[in-house]
Amino acid sequence: MTFDKITKDGRLWAVRFDENTDNEFIRTIDQWDDVQWLRAFFIENINDLIAYFKISDINIAISDTIEDSDRLQRIILDISPEADLNRIFRPLDNNQASDVMLQKEKARLKRKFGHSSWLRLYAIKLVSGVYIITGGAIKLTATMQEREHTSRELVKLERVRNFLLQENVIDEAGFADYMTEL
């Protein structure tokens, strides 16, 4: 497992798993721009699309995904050295108020019109303002555990988190805090 810098200053990274040739950020974005992949995905998940978003036209779902992915790409491309990444990522658990070390986070878009965005980037927060993207998903259901493709993202988050702990990437004090949280 290695890591690619997304911002030059090293505040945002993306994991590159040994079995893949590129990092999880670009691999996710590639899927969200691939019409054939998106069509197959929405056909497979048509029941969730109808039940949670009241959308039955797959081409509308594809267009909305491409549009939201484009906005997300611009946000990442436009991150300035002064930008506060804590404003892009939110705790994965909506009910979680306090921080835990190596917290799992998500980036979620706010749409101006129509349904809320189903795109999610998942990340681990190392310390305040430093994040590692571990993947992303089209989340149509209320919880991640409900579907295989979102469950896989939870596994990836855990895999990266365990690696960082094993390799002592976080500092001693931070590690102690994390242990206390456990």
Added chain:
Amino acid sequence: MDNDMKTTIEKLEKYASSTPSKWREALEYRQENKTWLRYSQRIAMLMLDKMDELGINQKQLAEMMSCSQQYISKILKGRENLSLETLSKIEGALGISIIKEEQVAV
């Protein structure tokens, strides 16, 4: 940048990939070519709808258009800058109209 941040980033630097990712170039390409990419994506959607309706797969379409299956796969991703020749072949093979002729006032 505070000390906590610096120390953590320095530790992570040791695990940086040996070959840099070209993610930024890939995203900038998409931004610069967004206009025609949207056309390409719409054409891919139209083609996939029609292929489903006619019950034909990529291999069959490749044969009908005398091109490789790999090329059809690229077109269906919605990332190809299609030539007029290819567009005509798609129209002919699937019986769809992609380029609508404009009415010219005489």
